[in-house]
Amino acid sequence: MNANPTIRRIAIFGSTGSIGTQALEVIAANSDKFSVEILTAHSNHELLCEQALKFNPNMVVIGDEKKYHDVKEALSSTDIKVFAGDKALEEVAGIDCYDLMLAAIVGYAGLRPTLQAIGIGKPVALANKETLVIAGDIVMRRAVENRVPVIPVDSEHSAIFQCLIGEIRNRIEKVILTASGGPFLGRKPNYLVNVKREHALQHPNWNMGAKITIDSATLMNKGLEMIEAKWLFNLRPEQIQVLVHPQSIIHSMVQFEDGSIKAQMGLPDMKLPIQYALSFPKRIPNKFPRYDFKKVNTLTFEEPDIRTFRNLVLATEALNKGGNLPSVMNAANEIAVYAFLRNRINFLDMTDVVEKTMQKIPFIERPTLEEYFDSDGEARNFAADLIQL
Ligand code: NDP
Ligand code: MG
Numbered sequence: 492m493n494a495n496p497t498i499r500r501i502a503i504f505g506s507t508g509s510i511g512t513q514a515l516e517v518i519a520a521n522s523d524k525f526s527v528e529i530l531t532a533h534s535n536h537e538l539l540c541e542q543a544l545k546f547n548p549n550m551v552v553i554g555d556e557k558k559y560h561d562v563k564e565a566l567s568s569t570d571i572k573v574f575a576g577d578k579a580l581e582e583v584a585g586i587d588c589y590d591l592m593l594a595a596i597v598g599y600a601g602l603r604p605t606l607q608a609i610g611i612g613k614p615v616a617l618a619n620k621e622t623l624v625i626a627g628d629i630v631m632r633r634a635v636e637n638r639v640p641v642i643p644v645d646s647e648h649s650a651i652f653q654c655l656i657g658e659i660r661n662r663i664e665k666v667i668l669t670a671s672g673g674p675f676l677g678r679k680p681n682y683l684v685n686v687k688r689e690h691a692l693q694h695p696n697w698n699m700g701a702k703i704t705i706d707s708a709t710l711m712n713k714g715l716e717m718i719e720a721k722w723l724f725n726l727r728p729e730q731i732q733v734l735v736h737p738q739s740i741i742h743s744m745v746q747f748e749d750g751s752i753k754a755q756m757g758l759p760d761m762k763l764p765i766q767y768a769l770s771f772p773k774r775i776p777n778k779f780p781r782y783d784f785k786k787v788n789t790l791t792f793e794e795p796d797i798r799t800f801r802n803l804v805l806a807t808e809a810l811n812k813g814g815n816l817p818s819v820m821n822a823a824n825e826i827a828v829y830a831f832l833r834n835r836i837n838f839l840d841m842t843d844v845v846e847k848t849m850q851k852i853p854f855i856e857r858p859t860l861e862e863y864f865d866s867d868g869e870a871r872n873f874a875a876d877l878i879q880l
């Protein structure tokens with residue numbers, strides 16, 4: 492039971508990341524509305540402990556078991572419970588001590604804790620798009636069965652979600668997912684082949700974790716988001732359009748059956764969709780900088796260059812075909828991105844690894860959850876062999 496129902500108790504899975512730290516800024520500015528119940532990190536135990544000492548959660552989880560004693564010692568003067576390991580991450584998600592999970596772990600590792608939260612009926616503010624890419628049908632079905640709201644944090648999906656408020660009986664003609672185009676907008680393959688990680692990590696508009704920043708540079712991020720949108724809003728593939736909008740002011744749009752288009756706008760600042768997801772259905776005041784039409788007065792739009800950024804073609808294939816193909820694509824992409832970040836492969840190789848893995852792993856039309864996990868493992872092994880990791 493929540494002793495104080497006016498305070499929403501938040502469990503942040505992935506609290507040391509870009510989304511997690513920004514969520515804690517939002518919570519710190521609204522301590523009359525939110526408390527922190529659970530914080531988790533993978534290996535950054537120093538930051539996890541710093542956060543725990545500041546926010547005094549009920550429990551913390553450090554994924555890397557080797558760091559357990561460091562965390563335990565740093566928090567020895569408190570009554571914060573300390574757990575370690577992947578299994579603990581899942582188990583803690585299943586403890587009924589919070590009101591909302593912020594799913595902000597990156598990649599496949601976010602899936603199981605989120606399923607646990609849904610399993611015990613906890614609303615999820617979902618940043619971890621990979622969860623829906625891997626097993627969107629199962630995740631959303633379980634959410635419906637347990638009457639659990641899944642509130643998007645991803646800025647595009649938050650925009651669509653906001654545009655749909657008050658439109659429950661109105662059909663969507665299509666959604667227009669905007670894309671900044673990333674740091675290599677307008678570049679061609681002969682340039683991209685020589686791009687180094689430092690260059691790819693410089694995003695023009697958003698400051699994010701390393702994996703999503705690379706995904707933004709390859710446009711795989713937009714591919715993942717197309718699949719995320721399909722599951723969140725129950726869309727057919729042909730209802731999802733990607734449009735490059737380099738200023739990142741319009742975060743996405745919904746076109747209804749009468750041709751009317753709604754857009755959600757604002758400066759590119761993840762704190763806004765994070766705050767909205769935490770406080771939904773309420774909006775709460777803040778001091779974030781406001782968008783000024785006089786300052787950024789030209790908004791431009793263009794088609795994505797799918798001949799150069801072939802990940803969008805691969806993701807469209809995964810979106811259309813469904814089954815285990817999106818999960819295979821996601822797994823290969825995770826392997827490829829981390830190999831690129833470690834300077835093991837070049838920028839364009841990432842797409843080749845994904846494509847070859849998608850061709851190789853047997854297609855399953857209606858996978859069970861176990862089959863999704865197996866496909867993920869097979870795809871990872873195949874991709875790692877290709878790269879000779
Ligand atoms: P970061 O890399 O900045 O943070 C990831 C978080 O997950 C960290 O707390 C990290 O812990 C933890 N983590 C990493 N690997 C594991 C693992 N194997 N097991 C458990 N925990 C793990 O990522 P972001 O915050 O950028 O992104 C998080 C998610 O949100 C991603 O799915 C991303 O696509 C999505 N998203 C992010 C946006 C952004 O602006 N950053 C925008 C929209 C969506 P540690 O620090 O210890 O490594
Ligand atoms: Mg996004």
